[in-house]
Amino acid sequence: MNIVNTEILEYKKAFISDTNLGVKKHSFRKGWYIKIFSNEHVGIGEAAPIPGISKESHAEAGYAIQGFMVALKDVDYSVSIDEMLLLAEVHGCNVPSAKFAMQAAVYSLFSQNSNKIISKFLNQESNDSIMINSIVHDNSRISIENSRVLKIKVSDSNIYDIKDMIEKIYNSYGEKLLRLDFNGGLDLSKAIRICKELESYNIEYIEQPVLLLDDLYELRMHSGIPIAVDEILLNYDTAEKIIKNAAADVFVIKPTLLGGFDDLKKVFQLANSEEIKIVITSAFETFIGQSFIGYLAAAIKTQSYCGIFNINLFENDHLYPSVKNSKLVLKDICGFNA
Structure with missing residues (x-):
């Protein structure tokens, strides 16, 4: 060419x-x-x-x-x-x-x-569609009613407030599968208590409750809820360290942090070999970045709900593809090559 x-x-x-x-x-x-x-x-x-x-x-x-x-x-x-x-x-x-x-x-x-x-170019056997989680956000694009998986960013460390929030969601929308993201905002003792208190709820995983590998390992030893890492997963080397320290059950991957398709495949294969679940998500890029992430997720044939195109982020951004019943059909992404 x-x-x-x-x-x-x-x-x-x-x-x-x-x-x-x-x-x-x-x-x-x-x-x-x-x-x-x-x-x-x-x-x-x-x-x-x-x-x-x-x-x-x-x-x-x-x-x-x-x-x-x-x-x-x-x-x-x-x-x-x-x-x-x-x-x-x-x-x-x-x-x-x-x-x-x-x-x-x-x-x-x-x-x-x-x-x-792109997804078919990368892998002819790639998924034709991927599933997208909803998120509790004022500008969410996917209604909670129509989603099975719901992500909640939690800034409050008060267990009673957290439980009250979950109960209100359950009462309004039914029992959704929850992903609770703490963005590393807890200390170890608080994280252990919160995980213990939340074990009766339908929670897929607790995302990045603490930041240190030793604390993540200790938390996993005390928690019946799977623990996910996000912010500290920067490349293949950090993925290996997380596994060596038995610090996670789930890898939440932002491809922007890893690099290219080859880097994503390496981490994906490593995680699969250790029976660690993979979740692909954006870093709130614009339409161009999120589209490529969608194609990458389809190319590795992910079965997990992904975190892309689920929030209206920017004014006058009308290119976002429709997500129907939490499903994004890859051929519906239009304008990526404009």
Whole structure:
């Protein structure tokens, strides 16, 4: 394929309302879009490091993408996908959000050339659809009534308030399967007490209640509820450490933190070998980033409910695909290659 042009665009989009990225609330999301042009198609990707969690900064992600673009300008022949992925690997080394964006643009471009959606290009046996969890949020796109799996971000450590909140949800909507996300806001003793008190409820997992591996291990020894890690799962090495320390039952994976499809597959295969459940979720990227995450989730044939396209995040963002009865059909994602 002949590459005729590349573009990089920096963006800063205001959230409709202040939104948690990790433990802190933010009023906007910053990132970069990269576009790669052939004679017939345009591939696009998004890099949006998570403030306070990603190991690279916004500026470092942009610098890595610019280096990739400079390298492509020197390519004056028909380039293969393997060559482009190698360039993405080199320039995205230690900058996972940039690698995520560059791979998205490359796979977007070559999948169009093959007349396939990205998930089918990556894996012909990929899922045609993925399931999406609802979330308790003022701007939720999926009604709680129509969802079997409900995520709740919990900022209150008072067990009576937490139980009261769950009871109100059950009374209003029936007994949903709950995911409770504490964003590392508890200490070990409080986490043990809360898990003990909540064991009678229908809870799929408690997400990142504490941050330290030793505390997560100790909590698992005292809890009948599965424990999930999120913020501390940054790459394959941290996944191995979490497993070595017996610190989690569930991996909640944000592909922006890992890098490319190859990085996701490695962690997915490792988790499967240790019988650890995988849940794929966004880091509140825009439509471009969340679309690629959806394709990746389908390509690895996930069976878990995913956390994408379930909140209206930004003003005037009308590209989000419809999610019917918690199901997102991948071919319904339109405009990704615009």
